[in-house]
Amino acid sequence: MSGARSRPGAVLLEVSESDWDPGPWVRALKKVLPGRRVLTDGEGLEANDAVYALVWKPSAERLKRLHSLRAIFSLGAGVDHILDVGSLPDVPIVRIVADDLTARMTEYVVWQVLHHHRQAFAYAAQHQAHDWRGREQPAAAEVTVGVMGFGTLGQHAGQRLSSLGFRVVGWRRSAAPVAGFTVYGSDNLGAFLAETDILVSLLPLTPQTRGMVDRDLLARLRPDGPLGGPVFINAGRGGTQVEADIIDALRQGSLLGASLDVFAKEPLPPGDPLWTTPRLVITPHVAAASDPDALSSQIAEQIAAFEAGRPLIHLVDPQRGY
Ligand code: NDP
Ligand code: OXD
Numbered sequence: 677m678s679g680a681r682s683r684p685g686a687v688l689l690e691v692s693e694s695d696w697d698p699g700p701w702v703r704a705l706k707k708v709l710p711g712r713r714v715l716t717d718g719e720g721l722e723a724n725d726a727v728y729a730l731v732w733k734p735s736a737e738r739l740k741r742l743h744s745l746r747a748i749f750s751l752g753a754g755v756d757h758i759l760d761v762g763s764l765p766d767v768p769i770v771r772i773v774a775d776d777l778t779a780r781m782t783e784y785v786v787w788q789v790l791h792h793h794r795q796a797f798a799y800a801a802q803h804q805a806h807d808w809r810g811r812e813q814p815a816a817a818e819v820t821v822g823v824m825g826f827g828t829l830g831q832h833a834g835q836r837l838s839s840l841g842f843r844v845v846g847w848r849r850s851a852a853p854v855a856g857f858t859v860y861g862s863d864n865l866g867a868f869l870a871e872t873d874i875l876v877s878l879l880p881l882t883p884q885t886r887g888m889v890d891r892d893l894l895a896r897l898r899p900d901g902p903l904g905g906p907v908f909i910n911a912g913r914g915g916t917q918v919e920a921d922i923i924d925a926l927r928q929g930s931l932l933g934a935s936l937d938v939f940a941k942e943p944l945p946p947g948d949p950l951w952t953t954p955r956l957v958i959t960p961h962v963a964a965a966s967d968p969d970a971l972s973s974q975i976a977e978q979i980a981a982f983e984a985g986r987p988l989i990h991l992v993d994p995q996r997g998y
Pocket of ligand 2: 751752753754755964965966
């Protein structure tokens, strides 16, 4: 017993993605958790002793075998990949909230908003046609960006977009106010959409948000804004969108443009019709990658605080789904 006490509980990295390289995480974690075993799934029976599981798309079977487990850490900000596993051990689930990840997401959102605002598709076509003509360009202040999922990432991106001059409104479950922004709650979706020219979704995937961005929702965006039509950007989760409806809206022209970083099925299959849909930017779920060096120290600090009897922070509410 005393021997077990003197040896700090092991950490298990459990990631079921075939092309995932655990090396950078193992190296970063060993630096910030000196003296602690950092195991990967390959370590078989020894892995069953892990006290903390650091996971991305974990397997239910593996989690069930961790009889000493005290907490699960998501290796990302989202946790649908954990909650989807089904019956989970009854331990706290912690997600990533970190400046590095937040800054990366804001970069992506600002990049895509500017891409559509500055008419990048139209100028790319003009370039191909050697067509030297300036297009009418609305000012940022004339354009309203509506951020669905106005939480940690949404508010930070919203602040940066505001400082570029865009009008930014937020939509969140609680409708809790955020200084400097108009914030709508779940029961005010219609009013939020009606004034939105560029819709940015940073929603988590939950039973409530699954499939919510469909043709009906897209049809409620402001149709006659200064860009000539609405735009949709999704860097939250692909399961929140109905991809056939986005394809139709882009082909029919009711959607001026779209940017998708996340998809119902990832990797996006080679023959998927999204690949050939016009005025669509596709990126392979890279909006805000989890950087092992930037994020490991936060996980180590949480473990140290927890073992010193202080509460874990950034806890997930499994009932709410995020
Ligand atoms: P937060 O939990 O801080 O924010 C989530 C927001 O969504 C909150 O504002 C919440 O409302 C709102 N929300 C949740 N459910 C509903 C609902 N049913 N109706 C209206 N609003 C709702 O999460 P983060 O901002 O840190 O992350 C958001 C998501 O971004 C992650 O869950 C993940 O899926 C995705 N992500 C994607 C990455 C990528 O590379 N593409 C990288 C990192 C994250 P309230 O504030 O009232 O609780
Ligand atoms: C995350 C992600 O949730 O990368 O952090 O998708």
